Amino acid sequence: MRHLYSLLLLCSIVLWSSCRNDFETKPNNGNLQFSKDTVYLDTIFTGIASSTYNLKVYNKSDEDITIPSIELSNGENSKYRLNVDGLPGKSFQNIDILAKDSIYVFIETTANIDNFSSTNEYLYTDAIQFDTGAKQQKVELVTLLKDAIFLYPEKFNDGSTESLSFGVDEEGNETFIEGFFLDDSELNFNNQKPYVIYGYAAVPGNRTLTIDAGSRIHFHKNSGIIVAENGSLHVNGELSSDQESLEKEVIFESDRQEPNFSDTPGQWGAIWLTQGSTNNSINYTTIKNATVGVLMDSNDGTSNPTLSINNSKIYNSSNVGLLARTGNIEGSNLVINNAGQSALQLSLGGTYNFTNCTFANYWTGSYRSLPAVLLQNYLETAEEIFASDLIEANFYNCIIYGNENRELILDPLEEVAFNYKFENCLIKFNKFGFGNNEGYNFEDETLFPNSIINEDPNFLDASKNLFMINEESAANSLANPSTATSQDILGQPRNNEPDTGAYESIIFPEE
Template sequence: MRSIYGILLLCSVILWSSCRKDFDTTPSSGKLTFSKDTVYLDTVFTNIGSSTYNLTVHNKSDDDIRIPNIQLANGESSNYRLNVDGLPGKEFQNIDILAKDSIFIFVETTANIEDLSQTDNQFLYTDAIEFDTGSQQQKVELVTLIQDAHFLYPEKFADGTTETLSFGFDDEGNEILIKGFVLDDTELNFTNEKPYVIYGYAAVPSNKTLAIDAGARVHFHRESGLIVAQNGSLHVNGALSNDPEVLENEVIFEGDRLEPAFSEVAGQWGSIWLTQGSTNNQINYATIKNASVGIRMDSNDGTNQPTLIIKNTQIYNSANVGLLARTGFIEGENLVINNSGQASLNLSYGGRYTFTNSTFVNYFNNGFRQFPAVLIENLLETQENILVSDLIEANFYNCIIYGNENLELLFSKSDEAAFNYKFENCLIRFNDFNNLYAETPEYDFDNPTLFENSILNEDPVFKATELNQLQIGEESAANGLANPSTVTVQDILGTTRDINPDSGAYESVIFEE
């Protein structure tokens, strides 16, 4: 009986399948619909592949259809690449779409701008995906902007190895090498004529200065960055911009992925690294975003002048630390740091620091954060030892230290070294509701030798922290908090501070609804 039922079931399946229309398609009648009429692939650099973009092709009819031909209008010479329902290529025949169903097409491009006619170092490259031919043909346009750039990268040798930079030896005697190269004399001035794209670490050699002009754009590939060697210098010569959205005169450091989806992604590249002994570094009107560590500074150069003077600069979306200084010597004005995976500002292993009218906050929301917005230390823990160094001074005048955690200012102190600091006219978030630090003298906010005219836990009324917009409103607790005798003349946007100036990098404004 089981065998008879099995035979009958098999026959039924065969008869049912022979009646299905899945295998009887009708030719496409030119009535396909698409998820978009034009696929815009966002700006890419010449010879760097784009992200993958998708197009959905719908068959809204009651019939299974067959598209006899899908192809790029420019054929095999096209710089676009397609994947149609899992098949790669540039031309496809007899593609079926079932009734009330759809297929996916994925689109990418890589183009060499030297092969294209261009103006102003960029070229709008277009093509189209054609469905069918003749009177039934339908098209979806493809558009992307190809941008030219200066490409700087390590040399590749005949044996397959790549140029490296040496950083001495580890504890086991192994040489520490990273992929990188030394900038030559012809590469020590970055202009604003077209962007720079750096692969690996570009090193400023000893006794040389890398000068970066106002309006320059510097992009780093993953695991890349900028290194300033002993006795070398970095001068970032940005200027105030007229358009705060475009920042046309500011120098911008970011990753080499230009698509909007990558515009605020942390950790796309390494760091600007001011190594031990670098000297006379100056940064003015710069935006540093999406790095692992925005600026890393190791030791000062032993002079009586700051190793780094940084003004009117923004550091955002650092995967680890926005500004990390180990025994640094820094003077900063109108400095803004936000959205760091660890601390926005970490003054580690002692040093000398003065920050005026700066905004150090941390509203990182891409994971759990164990560090405050500002962490100040006179020690450095290694696997084997705890090293200490004098914190000669750490002065904060008219600053905002805030974030989305209760404790946004913390100290890590060794009694074996000096630990000197002072906060004047600052707005600080320090909500010690568990009284963890009630008996710790470093957190005696009533002590005027440590905290003078500073307030705790009042609302700074930022414009939009999730967008790194740290302007303060007129209702901000920082409004009128600054000391007129120590305040910066202008804020980071060039607004002249009035007789009742505000703390932080921005003067207060009325937010538009």
């Protein structure tokens, strides 16, 4: 009987509690607190949705409260979108917050600059209003909206997307990549507006894509530039007077403009110089956050280099900064850092000459088994090994360094030529812990004339891609005056005792 009474009592409690409100609230008292007083949604391109940002709203009182209204100042006409405590919309009523608790507000925006301004940039603002009258509190919303030129493949009626053919694979199946050929009216990028590219923009044969100084090119995920056989790419950046804005430099990067993505590797594909492309040049350019910064395939010109790259930087590549397979490249005052594999990988032979370059790898995103610089005269696939002469790979006045013990690997196949020289270079190569050190005779004045090993380059801050050196650097006065570039990557003249690497030494700023 006692058990029956207890069961009836328990049922009564459950039924009674299910009929009451979860809690009783009091009206908002106007003392809400916020995780930020202004939400900056950073820069977006016209017509492209922003990332989702969040705002935390705190009720730090000892009482449960109800906010009568939460809404955007511009109401339904606002270009912002909200999600309040899991509910989407632009206005909300009677939102409860328990005592000593909080809720999230998520914010997004999509806007077209044509609706606001005839200029290329517009600062779009609004506010989230919490409550009305004397108890109203506001959080400002700010977004920089940029106009842009959008280039993308055509969408067909059957739902397919324009693609580029790359022949057949090993099984005889035709391979495609989403992309399109630039027409003649699109072969000159200027600095009037940024460019946003979806898919791969291809330069046709016998045509040249010219990119003017100060241009900004942004790539969506899995996008890039392809230069076809007999096509050319000319990137005509110039030395900037302001090293913060880089107003005359050309910059290739992702279309994600939020600060959280400013140094995220692998956000887009590559600048791809395919077999037979010719007369390519890149000057005063930054290439950042790609999968492969520059990829060169089977372009070993018989006389002139098929790529000349000078006074440029390649940062944050998820795979390789500069990857050449049978390439012909001349580079000077070039800086490459932070790659998931190698900063510079020269495979399947070719012809290469680099002067006053800094090849570094301070990758921390994952385990890295490859060095900053890798030289090979072969390419191994699952089915076979392809070999080609490394006609020459000359490094004059270069720094090869990083956060691993050995940042240079020479990997020859004996059947074909493997010619190299490192002259007046600073190289990190710790022999200990490696089984095979043959071919690394740094005392050989034919292969490593005037080069030094494992001395500190004393970079300003490698984690921030700042590879300036000071007078305490081992690279100071190490370069050969007869082969050194006349000025460094910043336009500073080199004196009679020039420095190795892309930068002449400076006095570091005091912390």
